Structures are given as C-alpha cells and as structure tokens.
Amino acid sequence: MFNTVVGQSSITNTLKNAIKNNQLAQAFLFCGPRGVGKTTCARILAKTINCFNKTPDGEACNQCESCVSFNNGQSLNIYELDAASNNSVDDIRSLIEQVRFAPQLGKYKVYIIDEVHMLSQAAFNAFLKTLEEPPSHAIFILATTEKHKILPTILSRCQKFDFNRITVDDISKHLAEIAQKESITAEPDALHIIAAKADGGLRDALSMFDQLVSFSGGHSLTYQSVIENLHILDYEYYFKVGDCMQKGDIPAILLLFNDILSNGFDGLQFIAGLSEHFRNLLVCKDPQTVKLLEVGENIKSKYLQQAGLIPQDILLKGIGICTKTEIGFKASKNQRLLVEYALLQIVSLMHQPNGDEKKNDQLVIIDTSGASLNPQPTLKKEPIVVPPSKLENQVVKLQEKFTTAVKVQEAPGMPIIELEKGTQKIPQKNFTTGISINQFINPAKENQLQEPQPKVKLPEEAFTPEHFNIVWNKFVTLMQNQMRFSVVNALTTTKPLIEGSNITHTVGNKIQLNEIEELRDTLVPYLRKELNNYSVALIVNINEEVIKTKAYTPQDRYAKLVQKNPLLALLKQKLDLDLEF
Numbered sequence: 290m291f292n293t294v295v296g297q298s299s300i301t302n303t304l305k306n307a308i309k310n311n312q313l314a315q316a317f318l319f320c321g322p323r324g325v326g327k328t329t330c331a332r333i334l335a336k337t338i339n340c341f342n343k344t345p346d347g348e349a350c351n352q353c354e355s356c357v358s359f360n361n362g363q364s365l366n367i368y369e370l371d372a373a374s375n376n377s378v379d380d381i382r383s384l385i386e387q388v389r390f391a392p393q394l395g396k397y398k399v400y401i402i403d404e405v406h407m408l409s410q411a412a413f414n415a416f417l418k419t420l421e422e423p424p425s426h427a428i429f430i431l432a433t434t435e436k437h438k439i440l441p442t443i444l445s446r447c448q449k450f451d452f453n454r455i456t457v458d459d460i461s462k463h464l465a466e467i468a469q470k471e472s473i474t475a476e477p478d479a480l481h482i483i484a485a486k487a488d489g490g491l492r493d494a495l496s497m498f499d500q501l502v503s504f505s506g507g508h509s510l511t512y513q514s515v516i517e518n519l520h521i522l523d524y525e526y527y528f529k530v531g532d533c534m535q536k537g538d539i540p541a542i543l544l545l546f547n548d549i550l551s552n553g554f555d556g557l558q559f560i561a562g563l564s565e566h567f568r569n570l571l572v573c574k575d576p577q578t579v580k581l582l583e584v585g586e587n588i589k590s591k592y593l594q595q596a597g598l599i600p601q602d603i604l605l606k607g608i609g610i611c612t613k614t615e616i617g618f619k620a621s622k623n624q625r626l627l628v629e630y631a632l633l634q635i636v637s638l639m640h641q642p643n644g645d646e647k648k649n650d651q652l653v654i655i656d657t658s659g660a661s662l663n664p665q666p667t668l669k670k671e672p673i674v675v676p677p678s679k680l681e682n683q684v685v686k687l688q689e690k691f692t693t694a695v696k697v698q699e700a701p702g703m704p705i706i707e708l709e710k711g712t713q714k715i716p717q718k719n720f721t722t723g724i725s726i727n728q729f730i731n732p733a734k735e736n737q738l739q740e741p742q743p744k745v746k747l748p749e750e751a752f753t754p755e756h757f758n759i760v761w762n763k764f765v766t767l768m769q770n771q772m773r774f775s776v777v778n779a780l781t782t783t784k785p786l787i788e789g790s791n792i793t794h795t796v797g798n799k800i801q802l803n804e805i806e807e808l809r810d811t812l813v814p815y816l817r818k819e820l821n822n823y824s825v826a827l828i829v830n831i832n833e834e835v836i837k838t839k840a841y842t843p844q845d846r847y848a849k850l851v852q853k854n855p856l857l858a859l860l861k862q863k864l865d866l867d868l869e870f
Contacts, residue, residue: 295491297330315428319433319450322452339394341354368387369403402429431443464494535639560615564608573593761780763819768780
C-alpha cells in the first residue's frame with residue numbers, strides 16, 4: 290500500500306495519479322539516500338499496476354489473484370535483480386531474454402533493478418537497446434543511491450523520482466504507530482532519539498527500534514534505556530554546560546567532562562554535540578525558528594528555558610570555539626587538554642569584562658613613560674581616571690606645559706629664531722621627530738639627551754682555503770642528511786674561489802643559481818659563524834660550460850679505475866678479463 294511509505298507523499302501521489310489515469314512510463318528511476326523507501330515503493334508500484342480491482346484512490350485491493358500471489362512471494366510478473374552482485378553483461382542479457390515473454394497473469398511484467406549504478410559499462414550498453422524500445426508489457430524500475438554514476442543515455446529515457454531524507458517527526462510518528470499496534474509503551478523522547486540517530490533513514494530507525502524493544506523485554510521503551518543502548522550522550526550533559534557558563538564554574542565543567550570520558554564517550558563526540566547544543570539554543574531565540582528544533586517536547590521546553598539565559602553573542606562565540614576544537618582535535622597530541630581548554634574558554638565567556646565599555650563615561654589616560662599625571666606620589670603605575678568635567682582643565686594645563694617645556698637639540702651652525710614674547714630662543718628646525726609626553730610632564734629631564742649606543746664590532750678573523758673547504762663540506766653534508774640532493778649538486782658543481790672575505794661560486798645553470806639563492810639566508814650566516822668572520826660575502830655566477838662533460842665509454846671508465854688502482858690492470862691480465870661494451 291502506498292500509504293505505508295513514510296515521508297514521500299509527493300512521489301506516492303504522483304504514482305497513484307499515473308495509475309488511475311493510465312499514464313505509466315516505460316522506465317522509472319528512483320534515486321535517493323539509503324533506507325528512504327525506494328525499493329519498497331517499486332514493489333508497491335509493481336503490485337498495484339497488476340491488481341485487477343484497484344481502489345478508487347489507486348491502491349491495490351490485496352484480494353485478487355495477482356495481489357495474493359504477490360503477498361505470498363509467488364508472483365511471476367515481478368523480476369528483481371540486485372545489480373551490486375549481478376552486474377555483468379551476462380546477467381543483463383539473461384534479463385533481456387525474459388523481457389520478450391508476455392506476462393501469464395496480469396497486464397505488466399515489472400523488472401526492478403536495485404543499485405543500478407553498480408552495472409558495468411558493457412552491461413549498461415547492453416541494457417540501453419532494450420530500454421530504448423521496450424515491449425508494451427514491460428516496465429523497468431531502476432533504484433540507485435548514486436544517480437551521477439548512471440549514463441546520461443539511461444537517465445534521459447527514465448522518469449526520475451528523487452526521494453528525500455525522512456524527517457525526524459515523520460519517523461517518530463511512524464515508530465509511535467508501530468509501538469501502538471504492538472502494544473509497546475514508548476516515551477516520545479525515546480522515539481525522537483531513535484529518529485534522530487537514523488539520520489533520515491527509516492530502515493535504520495526500524496532496525497534500532499527492533500533492537501531496543503528486544504533489549505527492554507518487549508514491553509516498554511524509555512529515554513534512559515535508548516541512550517544507554519545506542520551509546521548516545523544525554524542532553525542533560527549539555528544543559529549542565531549551560532549552567533556552568535552562567536555560574537562561571539570552572540571546577541564543575543572539568544568534573545563534568547571527566548564524567549563523560551569515564552562513561553566511554555569520545556572528546557570529539559562531546560564537542561560536536563556541544564556545538565549542536567549551541568545551535569539549538571540559537572534557533573530557540575526566535576519563535577519563527579523554533580520549528581527547526583528536532584527534539585521531543587520535554588527537551589524542547591528545556592532548550593527554550595536555557596536559551597533565554599544565555600546571550601546570542603555568547604552562543605556564537607561558543608560555536609566558534611567548538612568548531613576550532615573539532616578542526617584541531619585529530620592533530621592534537623593531548624586531545625583531552627584541547628577539549629578542556631575549549632571548555633574553560635566557553636565557561637569564561639559570560640564573565641569576561643567588555644573592554645569597549647567605559648564605566649561612568651570616564652576617560653582613562655595612561656602615561657606610557659611611567660610618570661603619573663597625579664601630582665601626589667604613587668607606588669603603582671596605574672592608569673589615572675579623569676572625569677569628563679575636569680578633562681578640559683587637564684587639556685589646558687597640558688597645553689601650557691607644552692608651550693614652556695618643549696625644547697629641541699641645537700645642531701652646530703643652526704640659526705636661532707627670536708620669539709616675540711619672552712627671552713627663550715628656539716633653533717630653526719623641522720619638528721619631524723616624535724615628542725614624548727614625558728618632556729612636558731617631567732621638565733627636569735628635557736635637557737638629558739640620550740647618548741648614542743656604541744656599535745659592536747663583529748669579528749673578522751682571516752681564514753685559510755683549507756679551513757673554508759672544511760666548513761663548506763660540512764654544510765654540504767648537512768644538505769645530504771636533509772635529502773636535498775639538488776642543493777648538494779649545486780654546491781659541488783665547482784670549488785668556490787676565495788678572495789679575502791669574498792666567496793665566488795660558479796654553477797652550471799639558472800636552476801642551480803636559484804637553489805643557492807633560496808638557501809642564501811641559511812648558507813651565509815652558517816659560513817660567517819663557522820669561520821668567525823662576519824664580513825664573508827657570497828657571489829654566485831653562471832657558467833654553463835662547467836657541466837658540459839662527455840659520456841664515459843667502458844674503456845674510459847676502465848682507464849680511470851686503473852689510474853686510481855694500478856693493480857686492476859694486473860687483475861685483468863691474470864684472469865684474462867674483457868671489457869663489456
């Protein structure tokens with residue numbers, strides 16, 4: 290019966306109207322996630338179109354000879370093929386051979402091919418011809434979870450129906466109907482947990498429901514038994530996190546997380562659930578979005594209550610912390626500490642002072658030089674709070690001090706400009722340098738000029754070519770240990786030339802030049818440190834002739850070896866050996 294298909298009313302209504310109006314297509318494609326009713330709907334369609342006494346609303350009667358044979362599993366008009374295990378060309382050819390024969394009972398022969406995307410390329414091509422010109426009595430129903438893997442030529446010849454994931458409410462209601470028929474007492478929150486765990490798949494929900502009913506003895510289904518058997522973290526843990534946030538109770542949150550780990554739950558599972566909890570609190574902030582909350586009524590009331598106690602910006606920050614923790618969880622070497630640190634941040638969100646707010650509309654002025662604007666001596670360097678009413682007087686005083694206290698250093702030969710009032714003389718100079726507030730707060734220090742710091746002379750010891758070659762070869766060995774063979778090749782192409790503190794190295798091409806230039810910031814400091822000469826400079830030139838060497842023949846290699854070890858020629862003579870060409 291089509292009314293037994295849960296959550297796909299648009300598809301079932303379309304199929305029933307097509308049956309009533311006798312407008313059936315030759316091929317159907319049912320696609321969608323697993324466990325949403327694709328194969329079930331295909332079997333119901335096959336049963337209904339061969340029924341002799343259809344009901345006015347397009348359902349099968351379940352009483353005629355065709356319906357009875359279908360219910361007993363003896364119908365010869367329905368042929369099912371599992372393409373996951375029968376995906377060869379021979380399997381499709383066997384199906385095509387049967388298509389030629391008319392049905393013995395009823396009007397149509399229906400061929401249901403499940404997981405059709407598993408067919409091989411050759412099998413699709415063999416099936417295409419029959420799908421293009423099917424007999425009038427043949428109807429094909431293809432079911433798949435991966436529509437994108439089916440050939441476009443197949444897709445274009447099918448009437449496509451996209452099955453959606455079944456909502457949590459639909460699954461929960463369906464499970465409640467089953468529980469009522471089977472005289473099983475089930476708590477609504479328990480059924481909601483099963484529906485949410487199924488993730489839109491009714492088949493998975495029914496499987497879990499049967500398992501839990503068996504676990505409970507077949508009489509009752511409670512929320513506690515469901516979360517224990519399915520190993521689901523209780524919602525109460527997340528509500529306790531919200532309570533800790535309101536109180537700023539750091540010890541409680543650490544003990545709570547320890548309890549979660551002791552019960553066998555993973556830190557990543559908890560932090561992901563906490564992010565979902567914050568999201569649920571956010572959707573409870575507005576009555577229009579409460580419908581997005583897919584939980585039982587009792588838990589929904591708890592969400593609505595806690596959502597009014599935690600500000601929206603705190604929830605957004607909490608989601609951000611959880612997201613960062615999820616991303617870095619697998620890469621962390623101390624995963625427990627990572628989650629605990631995230632929880633400490635979350636608990637502290639509601640108790641952090643807002644630095645943007647100015648208490649009592651007072652202006653805070655801080656003397657960065659360490660001097661206090663307060664005339665009374667103080668032991669601590671604390672900011673001084675100036676009320677707005679006294680701010681204008683303070684500004685006037687600062688301006689007066691500025692006009693009498695600012696002086697600049699006189700350079701030799703600089704002309705002096707006489708002021709119109711007073712006897713003070715100020716040198717003519719562009720005031721481009723910064724003036725510290727300490728100059729007009731502490732006028733006694735205005736004439737104290739900072740002495741220039743003496744420059745430290747770095748050593749420039751002389752070195753011999755032998756010493757340099759040792760240091761150079763040590764660096765080459767370091768590069769070999771780091772498996773940077775292209776750099777080693779560039780460093781050993783030629784021997785560097787030494788002219789005082791200038792090192793000239795010649796390479797064979799631009800690639801080698803780039804290798805050394807990228808390494809310059811490492812190589813030059815290394816040479817300066819090892820040679821104790823900080824004036825060492827490296828110059829790199831290109832000379833393509835340095836790598837143009839001829840290919841050695843066997844005779845050349847033999848002559849080279851003999852040059853290194855003359856006994857090799859004696860060995861060749863004694864053993865009467867020949868060279869390989």
